[in-house]
Amino acid sequence: MVNNLNKDNILSLVREYAREKHCREPFVGGDKLGYSGRVYDEEEIVNLVDSALEFWLTSGRYTKEFERKLADYIGVKYCLFVNSGSSANLCAFMTLTSPLLGDRAIRRGDEVITVAAGFPTTIAPIVQFGAVPVFVDITIPGYNIDCSLLENAVTDRTKAVILAHTLGNPFDLSRVKSFCEAHNLWLIEDNCDSLGSLYFGKKTGSFGDLATSSFYPPHHITTGEGGAVYTDNPLLAKIAKSMRDWGRDCVCESGQDNLCGHRFDGQYGQLPKGYDHKYVYSHFGYNLKATDLQAAVGVAQLDKIDDFTKKRRANFDKLYNIFKDYEDKFVLPQPEKNSEPSWFGFPLLCKENVDREKVVRFYEENNIQTRMLFAGNITKQPCMKGVSYRSTELKNTDLIMTNLFWLGVYPGLDDNAVSYICDVARKMNSILN
Ligand SMILES: Cc1ncc(COP(=O)(O)O)c(C=O)c1O
Known part of the structure; x- marks a missing residue:
């Protein structure tokens, strides 16, 4: 029987355990890069x-x-x-x-x-x-x-x-x-x-x-x-x-x-x-x-949200700096006027001369996860069968369904990871022509 069985002692052991077993390792080339994920430290585990x-x-x-x-x-x-x-x-x-x-x-x-x-x-x-x-x-x-x-x-x-x-x-x-x-x-x-x-x-x-x-x-x-x-x-x-x-x-x-x-x-x-x-x-x-x-x-x-927001914005800016050299191939995202987004992702819309499937495969094969803009055009999804709705013409919605994908900017992407994305992006020419 442990004789110092009180909550403070237990939580201090939990803190020690979490620091050792849950510490985030820096990214190294070859790791799978998720588009997003949990970012936490011992505080979440102690509270839990x-x-x-x-x-x-x-x-x-x-x-x-x-x-x-x-x-x-x-x-x-x-x-x-x-x-x-x-x-x-x-x-x-x-x-x-x-x-x-x-x-x-x-x-x-x-x-x-x-x-x-x-x-x-x-x-x-x-x-x-x-x-x-x-x-x-x-x-x-x-x-x-x-x-x-x-x-x-x-x-x-x-x-x-x-x-x-x-x-x-x-x-x-x-x-x-x-x-x-x-x-x-x-x-x-x-x-x-x-x-x-x-x-x-x-x-x-x-x-x-x-x-x-x-x-x-x-x-x-x-x-x-x-x-x-x-x-x-x-x-x-x-x-x-x-x-x-x-x-x-x-x-x-x-x-x-x-x-x-x-x-x-x-x-x-x-x-x-x-x-x-x-x-x-x-x-x-x-x-x-x-x-x-x-x-x-x-x-x-x-307690971490302000730091997360800063990192999301910084990662977005780094990707923007890379992709601005490819404006002939992709439409780059633009923040709404008078706004400062805390970006969920970095959307890239392939221009007519670029095959989205080829680009997405290229990133996935290089261990960088990609995502679509969710349902694309929801009116085209199987769940809409028999559902009554009205709509305007959905020309741009169709375009994001066929031509858009996005990359992650989440705070778990450290500087090494973002540099890796940038290096891979620079190799895109091999598939773009
Ligand atoms: C815009 C938006 N609304 C709602 C949801 C649903 O949230 P949850 O997965 O927690 O049900 C999502 C999920 O990612 C989302 O992107």
């Missing part, structure tokens, strides 16, 4: 074990701390930790269907403006609910919605705009916001690929009525699986919490009872007066909560 030893498991003190820290970081009042970015999008969308929003609630058959060039679960909740996605084309080389097409896309059934900041590059928030205000539309910012991006010096995710994050390992910070929904609007925050927590009306945390002091004296629907408020449901909701173990990792990750 600390939470495991508490064995609270469901949302608890680390969740509270993570939600507070993330809200402060983004610059919003309310934040809810959920179990994925896809769940965050589901929660945010379903929030806008609440009867508590009266005439502004999204109903089946209503339209939601979005783009077809992106990740499927940005728009999946629209389709699953029975609303109609309206796909607007994008611009090149920003890869975000073409705002000049917005006025033609709107009808009297339009209720919301839902858009991601593509690969970290903010969409034109000024134009989209004023369009939403002019037509009384909700705006959801899918901020899953853009945590830390700035628009006029303000964090993306603080502009929409609601915004979402993903903390799946390739994203800007990770909790393994995980996501968040955030807002400044107290009513939307209350509805989102209800949607996340089984649809219930009560706002008590896990394990808490009678926070409001009125647990047994309310009148709800046609229930008997005084029916236990813990079991009153104002919505048909979900259980989208994450665990305190995930939040514990997130708390340590948030």
